[in-house]
Amino acid sequence: MTATAETSARTSRVGPIARREARLAYAMLLPTIAIVMAIVLLPLAANIWISLKPVEIADLRPPALLANERLRGDLEAEGDEGRIQYRLRNSSRDIALAATTLTDTLPDGLTPFNVDPRCTVDGRTLSCDLGAFGPGERGEVEIPVRAGAAYVADPANPRDSEALTTADAPNVLTNLHFTFDNIRAVFSSDEFVNVLVVTIVYTFFGTAGAIVLGVAAAQLLNRDFLGRPILRGLYLFPYVAPVIAMAFTWLVLFDPFSGSINAMLSRMEVVGEPINFFGTRAVPVSIFGLEFGFPLALAMVIAFEAWRYFPLSFLFILARMQSIPTDMYEAADMDGATPFQKFFRLSLPQIVGIIAVLFLLRFIWTFNKFDDIFLLTGGAAGTRTLTVDVYYQGFAIGNLGAGAAVAVVIFVMLLIFALLYFRALPKEEGL
Amino acid sequence: MSVATDHAGPAPATRREAIRTPVPGWLVAAPMGLFWGFVLHIVGGVALTLVTGVAMTPAAGAAGLAGLVTALLIAWRPVAERTLPFLVVAGAVFLVVLFAAAFAAPYTVGLGTAPVGEAVVLALTAAGLVATLAVSLKPLTLGRQSRRTTETALAASLGIFGHLFFAAIVVLPFYVLLMTSFKTQQALIANPLDLSIDLSKGLGLFTSYLELFTTYDFGRYMLISFVVSSATVLICLAFAVPGAYAVARLDFPGRQPLSRSILLIYLVPAIVLVIPLYAVFSQLGLRNSLVGLLIVYPATTLPVAIYMLAGYFRGVPRELEEAGLMDGLTRLGVIRRITLPLSLPALTSVGLYVFMIAWNEFLFAFMFLDDPKIFTLSRAVVSLNSSEVPRQYLMAGAVVTTIPILFLFLLAERFMVKGLTAGGVKG
Structure with a gap:
């Protein structure tokens, strides 16, 4: 201040x-x-x-004039005549090209004559102005040539120098053609509500799980004992290690056919059939006659999230716990407080502030998380969150516009969270 | 000392209540013994299975019963008389009851499948159980207990369980990762439980790694990852140091909103940036190139670096810098001669943190890089995730990606932890 x-x-x-x-x-x-x-x-x-644009991933490669060059005729002796033929094609079937040009370097020793009126030759350099090409239109340029002594002595393939073309085409990204199709497609699909619900469930439980684990770990290490520094380092491993390594480890561990967990469960006769942990959308469960589908794959990615990020909340909460003055606990001991009373009435009120801040921050970050779910399930089996939906729409389906529309939704929601965060952030926590 | 009583203790009502609750000691000891017998026997069975590769189904119910009996035995003995010889006897009682209740087959397969292993694990289980119960039940006897004694016993048990739990969930995945990389595909499918290491194979254990570095060119990817991460750190710090200093120390109109928006930008997720960057980088020819990554990585780590460094720069005593200014140094001179040398620990922390982010980065590497010649490690490991590549290569790739960063972490844990706490709100 x-x-x-x-x-x-x-x-x-x-x-x-x-x-x-x-x-x-x-x-x-x-x-x-x-x-x-x-x-x-x-x-x-x-x-x-x-x-707002109808742009697909294939549109990113700009349409171009493709040139295929070949030499026709036998040029075996000096004075033989042949022709260099350029076959041209507009690579796009939808978009017209304007002001196309072609330039090439002719092989040494070939003299052009009767040059096509669209082209000029300057020394060995050929340049042509070919005008407009309609969508998918083909064309041809022929340059008759006469072989000279230099060519016969050392015949070079005209293809050795690549024919270069240029063309003006409307850029899909910069033109002014707009549409609401993407936004309509994203919001009107039944999937979208589902994606939103999955996102919120994943974010909430992932964050809460990580924080609960973090509080437990911090409480365990909030005492001096032999090996505490080692344990503290060890508990940070899941977060420090690369996400790809951890995700694939979980996949291998829980694999239905060659995974240790499934093998153990079936050998110990806990389950009959191997369980496809990351591929099962819902497991029918009935509690007190109430039947519902337990979202197994979603629960697994939530467990992964909690497991991978508990080290962070653990670090913060442990730091806060260690700054609680010990005389408070000594006083409580004098008064005969029980361990649980000490935790719930002394420690918890002291760390509740940092937990609130952590929750909000981790909530935002879990909401933003893409890698983990993408690597674990690819968004299948009821685990497609908004971030994975960006990838799905933009790259799996290839509709960049729709992907961007989902990204806009993410950004708007994020702004709301950030506003909440800055409102709620107690300054003294110093995050 | 009267100091202690000055602090707010539990309310009087709670204090009175705390002295005596109608819970008798046996009602605490019995379920505790049941629980620990059950849990430790399963842990032992699972460990035995993982090490020997033979499926052991622990007779958990029998072990629970045996644990219950043992706990009551310990609680029955007066606290002062729970000596080591007595505890050895208690352990023996546990084993006897376990064998009796499980009809002499504590692991259902029957004794003799792996006799040495079973004997060792059973002895360890009994010792662990007795030690756990002795610690947990320390002040507890069979009769009526104060609430404090009861809860102390429960809390001790909970603490031991917590340590076991966290050790298991943290160590097990890394153990599986490492061991799987030493196996062959056939061995993995034939017996997924066999996570033991066959030392008789000698150097043959490292076949996957050899293959990885010869056929799959992982040496190259490691070098690329190292170069990209290091360059990201250098570029990021080169931008962040002046930026952070300006935000921390210099006065200029718009400073407050700017330092606020740094945190805000820091919250923007990569996935929101990936489509526009993909589109634009494709057209500029930057997409399938390391240059593209070297633009994106520093840009996305800059906000956090500035945020962390600015916090540190604020802590450098103003007087030192002003003394430098008085002695005729320019601002830049002050930064170079005074602020930076004093901030070396912070620079190390930030640098390591940025290195870790760049090394572990997956999304942009995955979206941008198509050419196997310029893969980073993360990207290369993902390319191993196909049905044509044996699983153990994928795991070996994951190990190769993990080891350098864990090594760096252990080497510079102090700085890394500082970086994680300062920047760890992201991730």
């Missing part, structure tokens, strides 16, 4: 020194602002733009 007061006090008397300092600050921040603008903020805005 003093910093704010200081700032306002200083800016009120802007002198040359202050102005120089401000200039220096801007100069120091400029590179960062530029790169963050280009790679983070611009793409954020671009998402909205792309979500």
Whole structure:
């Protein structure tokens, strides 16, 4: 808070020194602002733009004029005549090309004559202006040539120099053709409600699970004993190790055919058939006659999330616990407090602030999580969250516009969470 | 000392209640013994199965009964007389009851399948059970107990269980990861439970790794990952140091909103950026290239780096910098000569944290890189996930990706932990 007061006090008397300092600050921040603008903020805005465009992943390769070059005729002696033939085709079946050109370098020793009126030859360089090409249109350019001594002595294939073409085509990303199809497609599908529900369930339980595990681990290590530093390091392993390694380990461990867990369960006769943990949408369960489908795959990805991220909440909560003054516990001991009373009435009220902040932050991050689910299930079996849906729409189906529309939904929800976060954030937690 | 009583203790009503509750000691000891007999016998059975590869089905019910009897025996003995010889006897009682209740087959397969292993594990189970119960039941006897004694016993049990639980969930996946990488596909399918290591194969154990580094070119990918991660750290710090210093120390209009928005940008997920970046990078020819990654990685780690460094720079005493300014140093001189040398630990933490993010990064590497010549490790491991590649290669690839980062973590744990706590709100 003093910093704010200081700032306002200083800016009120802007002198040359202050102005120089401000200039220096801007100069120091400029590179960062530029790169963050280009790679983070611009793409954020671009998402909205792309979500309004009928653009598929195949459209990203711009249409081009394809040229196929070959030499016709036998050129075995000096003075023999032949022709270099360019077969041309517009690579796109939908988009017309304008102002197309072709340039090529002719092999040494070949003299062109009767050159096509669209082309000019300057030394060995051939350049042609070929005008417009309709969608899928084909064309041909022929350059008659006469062989010279140099060519006969050392015949070069005309293909050795690649024929280069240029063409003007409307860019799918920058043209002004808009549509609401993507947004309509995303919001009107029955799947979308399902995706939203899965996202919220995954985010809530994943976050809560990680925090509960974190509190338990922190409580365990909040005492001095031999080997505590080792355990603290060990408990951080799931978070530090790369996500691909951990995801594949879980997949192998829980594999229905060659996984240890299934083998153990069936050998110990707990289950009859092997369970496909990451591929089962729902397991029928009946409790007190109430039948419902337990979402097994979703529960598994939630368990993975809680397992992989408990180290983070553990670190924060342990740090907070260790800053609780010990005399409070000594006083409680004097008064005959039981261990559970000490935990629920002393420790918990002390860490509840950090838990709240952690919950909100981890909630946002779990909401944003893509890698884990993508690697574990690919979004199958009822585990498709919004982030996985971006991939599914944009790359699996190939409709970039629809993917971007989902990304916009994510971003809007994120803004709401962030607002909540800044409202709720108690400043003294210092996160 | 009167100090202690000055603090807020439990309310008087609770204090009175705490002295005596109508729970007799046997009602605590019995379920505790049941639980531990049950759990430890299963743990022993699972461990035995994993090490020998022979399926052992522990007779858990019988073990629960035996644990119950043992717990009552321990609780019956006066606290002062629970000596080591007595505890040995208690362990023997556990084994006797277990054998009697399980009809001499504690692991159903019958004794003799792996006699040495079974004997060792049974002895360990009994010892573990007696030790756990002795610790948990320390102040407890069979008669009526104060609530504090009861809860202390429960809390001790819970603590031991917690340690077992966390050790299991953290160690087991890493153990499976490592052991699977030493197996062959046939062995994996033939007996998924056999996670023992066959030392007689000698160097043959490392076949998968050899194959990985020869056929699958993992040496190259490791080098690429290392170069990309290191370059990301350097670029990121080069941008972040001046930026963080400006935010932390210099006054300029718009400082407050700027430092706020750093945190906000930090919350933007990669998946929201991936479509526009994919589209634009494709058209610029940056997509299938390491240059593209070297633009994206620093840009996405910059906010967190600035956030962390600015926090540290604020902690550098202003007086030191002002003294430098007085002595004729320029601002840049102050940063180079005073602030940076003092911030080396923070730079290390941030650098390691960024290195870890870049090394572990999956999404952009997966979306951008198509050419096997320029894969990073993460991308290369994903390419091994196909039905044509034996599983153990995938696991060996995962190990190769994991070991360097875990090694770095153990080497510089202090700095890493600082980085994780400062930046760990993300991940």
